[in-house]
């Protein structure tokens with residue numbers, strides 16, 4: 001890529017922010033990653049994808065027809081660390097990097113989707129102290145979307161569609177009013193939300209917020225590469241965190 005690791009310095013962020021919803025907290029972030037970061041993420045994730053798994057009711061990871069995309073965990077090189085630090089700083093300077101799961105790239109081909117789900121877990125086997133409890137927050141980053149993409153938005157059926165038409169740059173304003181909101185897959189942009197409600201009373205104290213239900217809609221034309229950045233309530237054991245390279 002254009003980033004020569006030997007003389008790479010993590011740039012100050014260039015993103016802007018727009019609050020979409022205060023309760024649940026949902027923030028839209030234009031320009032969360034730069035074009036050169038996006039191409040680096042494409043490079044390091046290429047040829048590493050395996051079929052995405054989802055946790056079943058017992059917490060066991062399974063292949064499922066509800067998630068036909070392919071995903072891969074990213075190793076934490078300098079550029080990935082720069083993005084991780086940005087995601088941590090965004091959430092307030094007191095979030096430690098030990099609370100981050102390995103960043104996860106998600107590739108969608110034609111017709112692929114991720115059916116409605118929450119990023120927070122209901123099974124205690126997925127939220128033990130060794131993994132830092134539940135997923136407190138999520139960023140979904142649009143890393144790449146082909147110019148001809150149709151579909152592939154991220155739909156939150158329980159959130160109200162925005163009224164102000166300035167949102168139409170980023171959300172699908174053609175959708176029916178009762179379909180919630182669908183953020184369009186626009187390269188470099190991200191959606192951030194809080195998965196849990198309730199006070200910060202420690203690992204395992206957060207309650208999953210059902211209003212954060214969302215789906216990756218089928219890609220009807222073109223391709224889409226996304227990335228999840230998940231922050232747990234507490235610190236994950238080293239073996240569950242990303243290897244620094």
Ligand SMILES: O=C(O)CCC(=O)C(=O)O
Nearest residue numbers: 106114153154215216226
């Ligand atoms: O692809 C999307 O738009 C959303 C994907 C998602 O929600 C996930 O991977 O957890």
Ligand SMILES: [Fe+2]
Nearest residue numbers: 117118119214
């Ligand atoms: Fe999700």
